[in-house]
Amino acid sequence: xxxxxxFWLLALALFAMPLAAQEIYRVVDEHGNVTYTDQKPDDGGExxxxxxxxxxxxxxxxxxxxxxxADVAIDAEAAGPLGFEIVSPxxxxxxxxxxxxxxxxxxxxxxxxxxxxxxxxxxxxxPIRTLDVTLxxxxxxxxxxxxxxxxxxxRQLAETGSVRFEVSAAEEADxxx
Numbered sequence: 254x255x256x257x258x259x260f261w262l263l264a265l266a267l268f269a270m271p272l273a274a275q276e277i278y279r280v281v282d283e284h285g286n287v288t289y290t291d292q293k294p295d296d297g298g299e300x301x302x303x304x305x306x307x308x309x310x311x312x313x314x315x316x317x318x319x320x321x322x323a324d325v326a327i328d329a330e331a332a333g334p335l336g337f338e339i340v341s342p343x344x345x346x347x348x349x350x351x352x353x354x355x356x357x358x359x360x361x362x363x364x365x366x367x368x369x370x371x372x373x374x375x376x377x378x379x380p381i382r383t384l385d386v387t388l389x390x391x392x393x394x395x396x397x398x399x400x401x402x403x404x405x406x407x408r409q410l411a412e413t414g415s416v417r418f419e420v421s422a423a424e425e426a427d428x429x430x
Contacts, residue, residue, distance in 0.1 A: 336360035
């Protein structure tokens with residue numbers, strides 16, 4: 254007698270159903286450590302009611318965001334690629350004196366949990382959390398500046414291109430350097 258493929262598939266499904274509906278137990282040991290297991294414990298484990306999984310199929314739409322989150326959400330397709338760039342100082346700019354005003358622009362809101370690290374001639378500066386900052390006590394000379402948007406752990410999220418500028422000596426009140 255020949256047994257069909259459908260019969261074996263049905264038999265396998267019936268065998269697997271009790272495994273899928275298996276109980277999960279929560280066990281607390283003498284030190285207060287909590288363990289979850291599918292093996293019935295000998296010493297007072299209690300069954301746990303797990304919530305039903307919420308899985309969306311390919312043809313289902315995502316549920317709408319709560320109203321408060323909808324205002325903050327960014328449509329990635331509408332925003333396009335992340336624009337993160339140094340707008341000041343301009344590339345090739347001559348900056349007078351020892352202070353350099355750095356201004357960064359972005360086409361999306363920068364999350365408050367991120368930090369911006371400026372690299373002046375390859376040396377990282379203290380992280381900042383604003384899009385503009387003044388670098389003080391910069392001696393005269395040529396400089397290269399770039400910025401990275403990072404997580405608090407230091408993982409890079411975005412990077413600007415490099416900007417070259419030069420700092421000239423500050424002029425005295427009578428016009429002499």
